[in-house]
Amino acid sequence: MKHSTPPTLPPHLTAYLASLPVASGAWTVRLRSPGRINLIGEHVDYTGGLVMPAAIDKAIYFVARPLSTPEWRLHAIDLCEQHTLSLPIEGPSPELWVNYLAGIGVQYQDQGQFLPGLEVVFGGNLPSGSGVSSSAALEGGMAFLLNELLNTKLSRPELAQLCQRSSNTFLGIPSGIMDQFASLNGLATGPIVLNCHTLEFEPVKNALTDYTLLLINSMVSHDLSDGAYAERVAECQRALAAIQQRTPETTHLSAATLEELEAVSGQLDEVAYRRAHYVIEENERVRSAVTALEAGSSHKLGRLLNATHAGLRDEYEVSCEELDFLQRAATALDGVAGARMMGGGFGGCTLNLVREDRLADVLQTVTDAYRATYAIDCECYPVRLAAGTSLI
Template sequence: MKLLPTTPLEEVEQRGVSLFKKTFDSDPQIVAHAPGRVNLIGEHTDYNEGFVLPLALEMQTVIVGKKNGKDTCRVASEAFEGLVEFKPSKDLKPGDPLWSNYIKGVVVNFLRNGYDVPAFDAVVVSEVPVGGGVSSSASLEVAFATFIEAIGHHHLEPSKKALFGQAAEHEFANMPCGIMDQLISECAMRDCALLIDCRSLAFEPVEMKDPNTCILVCNSNVKHQLSGSEYPLRKQQCKDALTVLQSLDPKITSLRDASLEQLNEVKDRMSEVAYRRARHVISENDRTLEAAKYLRKNEYEKAGKLMTESHFSLKNDYEVSCKELDFLVDLAMGVPGVYGSRMTGGGFGGCTVTLLKISSLSSLLDKFEQEYEKHTGITATAFVTRPGSGASYKKLE
């Protein structure tokens, strides 16, 4: 299996500049960008006010544009035909094309919170894979929030920009996501994962600089659509478990406050499904905090073991994996030098993330190539990433 190349950011920016000039017959003034992410561990904990440990990809979404001095925003995308036009207004509604809703949602949230949004011309160019569980939507939201911050001469707290992106996702894409994706896209630090407390939005860098270790992201190329019933259903099941736990102790305001001992104490008072959902979330918070501790000490075997335990909890207790993701994890764990592997993202397809020795990379890729398509009929794709940096913008000369 060949690795997908990582296009240098400068090349992606230049594609954006060229597309802008072709589309609008003028020169842009601002380039903004924000990365996708992969989550090492801490899945489906963010909307339960828990802990997550993501890192930014080196792949970025780039916005190139400028104020246009008119009353209408115009946006083009390298990936889609046509030009989207809308007036910046608090009353904007979702519509077609669907990709433009993430942008409209960010615009609306700036306006509702008292920030001016001048009409603009802009183009979108992205290297972040769509539908692979690596947060292409969050990278688009945060990149556009950064672009608006630049053209509007605003200075927002990073957490506020992330919350604007999350709100856009909730209202304009009908996706009740947590805050992790937007926060890591905004706040990421090069060569570090971030241990994020999704209640306080506080975060700590977890350095990952070992040159002998790498992170492989493998896309199962099974597509998922999370805004259907499954994601909201999991969220409701967690709430059901929380309600029972609160009858035991009213100080438990989210699942992150509960222990497995407390959960087992009230197990008979909730449905078996709600129990398993809560068991995943509570144990996943513990695993995430432990994994961060081990990574800081370069104890990759221990951190990797927790990643693999996370996958089986997601498979069995949270039931968001699928046979293709399970197969990729099984293949990875059969290769010497692999520390741990798990599904990453919301589930029902998308990617796995694997922590391994660089010396084992070619063996793992060979294993994926030989076995995955033969068993599934699908060709997987993969890329290696280092922890990248978060959103930023620059003015063009």
């Protein structure tokens, strides 16, 4: 798996800055907030599970300068939208992208910080809605920016917790912490294994030198996903509650064993049982994936990726027809060790472990087959691993 080169501001952001009035002052903060992939450990972060994410070379870039007025002038250049937010921040805005930033500001306000007037311009090359967590990059970038300006000296794990609180309380999204944590704490040398219950993490040695990671974007997002995330959280909580009646020392679902789940299977509805079964097995797959990656075993890691996809499709039920097609089409080809859907589901990307000398052929064959079946041109992104959020 390849690593990225040092970042610079993307040309379209630089051009936009040049079009703005210079009288307002110098741009004092420039930073890069990356997207993330998750190699394995999907939909287990909110159950306190193990995940193996990595920051990538696609990112949102932030540039900010001070204002003398009590407001934030926000420029979302990739959306061609601007918004002025009065300070202090009183509540949500009708625009979702504004709320991702406003929620971070509210977290600092709640800590007793006085928010300064700012003009903030952001944009980049991170595809929205593709499962690489553009929302976490947006939150993490703003949290990092304010941490620098206010000199609050929060650690990167503390910033990730702040972002998660913003998602949970200001946006009302019952998300786990993996996306924000990976974006802020990723390493250019390889993925990390994160325990989402304790927030302990460590690097994973990457010995797969002849393989690369390819994201294939299905370009679909089904309405079925509305509310499905919260449903999965609630289903996992039902399973945990049943297990805790028998073994109260089990503090979170990912700490449960299959034996503990089987012992209460008669007390659970079928859906909650299947969700919990997937979660417990996925945690074991993460542990096995660490061994596979450090041993350089593409065959073993590929089998684990395929098993995760099957679990997400059949037990967790967050896949869709298009993602299943892309996964089957890729894994049928020589040079693809394994593939799975990545992210929240119901659309977005598949993550494919591809031998580098077969990358071009795999990309062409899968995209041609997808176009012939669905009349959709999918987008493909070979990804390099990168460091977490950083100043430029």
